[in-house]
Amino acid sequence: MLRGWRRPDDVRVRPTAASLPGVEMVTATVAHIDIAAQVVHTDNSVIGYDALVIALGAALNTDAVPGLSDALDADVAGQFYTLDGAAELRAKVEALEHGRIAVAIAGVPFKCPAAPFEAAFLIAAQLGDRYATGTVQIDTFTPDPLPMPVAGPEVGEALVSMLKDHGVGFHPRKALARVDEAARTMHFGDGTSEPFDLLAVVPPHVPSAAARSAGLSESGWIPVDPRTLSTSADNVWAIGDATVLTLPNGKPLPKAAVFAEAQAAVVAHGVARHLGYDVAERHFTGTGACYVETGDHQAAKGDGDFFAPSPPSVTLYPPSREFHEEKVAQELAWLTRWKT
Incomplete structure (x- = not known):
């Protein structure tokens, strides 16, 4: 977008029922999360839950x-x-x-x-x-x-x-x-x-007002278990930018899509197990890669293990066209997945 290679409509995604088979989609604004009552208040309804995944991002x-x-x-x-x-x-x-x-x-x-x-x-x-x-x-x-x-x-x-x-x-x-x-x-x-x-x-x-309303921390950023993404509430998980995940070196895990995506798969298994389904347990590994575009159809790549002892085992590889093309391929796969 910033370079002019994409327009808003090229990358804007509105998930449909076809991209989420078997899932009931509710379009609403979350107003308040009541952990004690196990309900989510929206601007047009109240939704009860047996398991809750908070993925409200950052504002x-x-x-x-x-x-x-x-x-x-x-x-x-x-x-x-x-x-x-x-x-x-x-x-x-x-x-x-x-x-x-x-x-x-x-x-x-x-x-x-x-x-x-x-x-x-x-x-x-x-x-x-x-x-x-x-x-x-x-x-x-x-x-x-x-x-x-x-x-x-x-x-x-x-x-x-x-x-x-x-x-x-x-x-x-x-x-x-x-x-x-x-x-x-x-x-x-x-x-x-x-x-x-x-x-x-x-x-x-800042944390979203809705995430802050859950009362899971004073700051509003939600602390999670580094491996399972579970919160201090028994049947509540959180993923992505809404969380604060403390690394072995005491610093927080960066807020990045690569981590949110990996965390989602871990939590999906955790929720299924909580609901009584016989599925394998997964753990978040803290590994991931990101790219730094240099504007000339080349990109550097940072890749490593953020759970490694201080400092994390991360390498920044020099810019190349190959890394730029890797990033473009990931973008296309993501857009195809959610625009289907």
Whole structure:
């Protein structure tokens, strides 16, 4: 989307009954989860359950950073964590004739640890000659000491080298505290500030109100057993971005689709066993891979075991066309599965 290779309708999926045979689909907004009563309140019904899987993702809260919502409303900033947002940011980049684009992470945790840096590569590729000649420069800002810190310092340093090779600036330990949309300036927690002409921001992520209503933690992120994804409630599981899964090194598992998909299969077996079906027990292994597009139909690949002792056993392989094609094939398989 951000590079212009896809349109919203190319990747938008609305699962149908055909893609979920034997499943009764209910379209509604979850308002409240009552664990004690074992019911889910929606905007149009109350649904009881014998087993519950919470997969409510993470929400974006631009109001969490003072001035960020104003900057987005004033069109001096954009975000790429929604389909519309990615399309709008692409248009803003296309209209920028000169200046500085700041790609800033406004808070942690956030979905897809590689996404902000991939965005920088994709924006650079979109700019073409404007970037190659230095007419527009790109800088990245993160509150972390390195990109993708959970994957270990070697992965982070490799990604910093990739950024440097592409002429993209990297600014670590920069916690965004405030945005002045009129002055087009970011202010950080360490007292420093940086100007921009266009801000491409990773908005602060928060648990959904519905997930928070379950009362399974004070933060709203749902703690789960690393192997089974079970929660502190006997017949409740949670998967994906809504969870907090603590790794052996004490850090949280990154919020990434590859993990959510693997967790879903584990929980499906867990729910079936809970309901009395004779199926094999599965455990989540913490292994997974993701890709970092570099904008030129090549991609780097991060692959490894996040359950390994500190640091996780993860390798970032250099960009290649093969990895890009792997990612495209995975995308096609996923879209085919859910658009059937």
